[in-house]
């Protein structure tokens with residue numbers, strides 16, 4: 001039921017763009033507060049990004065059914081669901097996680113309209129208008145939750161057209177060739193290298209620094225324990241090999257006949273006969289709404305109160321591009337902390353009671369207001385990891401030693 005029954009043409013109370021974890025999580029929170037006149041639109045469908053992950057890829061953040069003890073499963077998007085309980089696995093594949101999202105949308109009866117691409121959002125009078133592939137939709141509030149998966153970052157390497165971005169790979173073992181160059185040494189680069197080495201291939205990982213040795217309490221800044229474990233396992237048991245090229249900043253890729261040449265900012269060029277794999281992340285995920293969140297530099301800005309645009313009232317953002325002070329919200333367990341904050345703000349403006357319905361959201365870390373939590377907490381204890389890591393070339397030996405100890 002609309003909270004504005006006098007509207008002549010249909011106006012949604014809330015429109016959400018994107019049926020991924022960010023959009024669906026906000027939709028459930030709003031639904032719990034009684035927002036009924038709500039629609040989620042998606043260019044593809046529920047969990048579309050996850051359905052496009054390479055077959056072998058799994059979530060690096062672990063799922064565990066810890067909910068009864070007040071600590072929700074890290075990958076859950078509502079306080080009362082558990083990915084581990086639903087899927088019976090700790091590190092779901094993209095396909096499995098999409099199944100969780102689809103089941104959740106069904107359970108909470110979230111209306112999702114598929115095949116609708118939003119091309120522009122603008123305010124006209126009291127309402128926000130969404131220009132879509134079919135029609136113009138109107139709403140009092142809009143939550144942009146379109147993720148970043150469909151915006152691969154190729155800009156950092158000249159000649160990126162000669163490469164493949166890791167989001168384009170459906171199946172690592174099926175990739176033609178026996179030797180591969182991976183550009184990028186963080187989670188997705190190491191993930192690619194692991195799957196290729198497991199398939200018996202020789203992999204060269206090129207990275208600006210040595211991210212595989214970076215030590216940080218924040219999983220957004222250092223390799224996850226899961227990936228470190230997998231690396232060790234690959235070094236010991238995989239039929240293929242991984243060679244790290246540290247401080248190897250790839251400036252450009254040139255194609256000469258059947259060969260690709262990687263030009264480094266410093267050092268000798270590297271030649272390979274297969275297309276280099278770009279694991280350089282994603283960019284420009286705010287696409288059609290970027291101007292609404294534009295700040296003084298390239299970094300988007302969001303209101304600290306509720307992740308709203310500072311330029312366009314009523315337009316909110318939910319998802320992995322969120323940044324506040326030094327905190328990066330790129331994991332689901334991080335950005336879900338703001339679902340309750342956004343829902344509360346919208347409900348307050350709609351005049352709906354939110355305190356009781358959002359109580360479990362607050363109690364279980366889905367309504368987080370402390371924006372300094374990642375930067376000044378005392379939990380940042382010194383890591384027990386090796387303080388002076390071995391150089392990259394010795395990593396294999398170090399892994400072996402550690403595994404045998």
Ligand SMILES: Cc1cc2nc3c(=O)[nH]c(=O)nc-3n(C[C@H](O)[C@H](O)[C@H](O)COP(=O)(O)OP(=O)(O)OC[C@H]3O[C@@H](n4cnc5c(N)ncnc54)[C@H](O)[C@@H]3O)c2cc1C
Pocket residue numbers: 017018019020021022023041042043044045046047048049050057058059060061116117118119145146147148149150188287288318319320330331332333
């Ligand atoms: C390789 C890899 C591994 C990852 N592993 C983890 C992990 O282990 N743990 C973790 O927490 N996170 C992980 N992430 C990050 C996680 O996948 C993202 O943070 C999450 O998908 C973001 O959720 P979202 O809802 O914002 O976006 P998405 O899941 O991408 O959903 C956005 C939706 O919006 C739709 N859409 C986009 N543009 C439009 C438009 N213009 N109009 C209409 N619809 C549109 C898309 O079709 C899509 O369905 C990983 C990401 C990658 C790439």
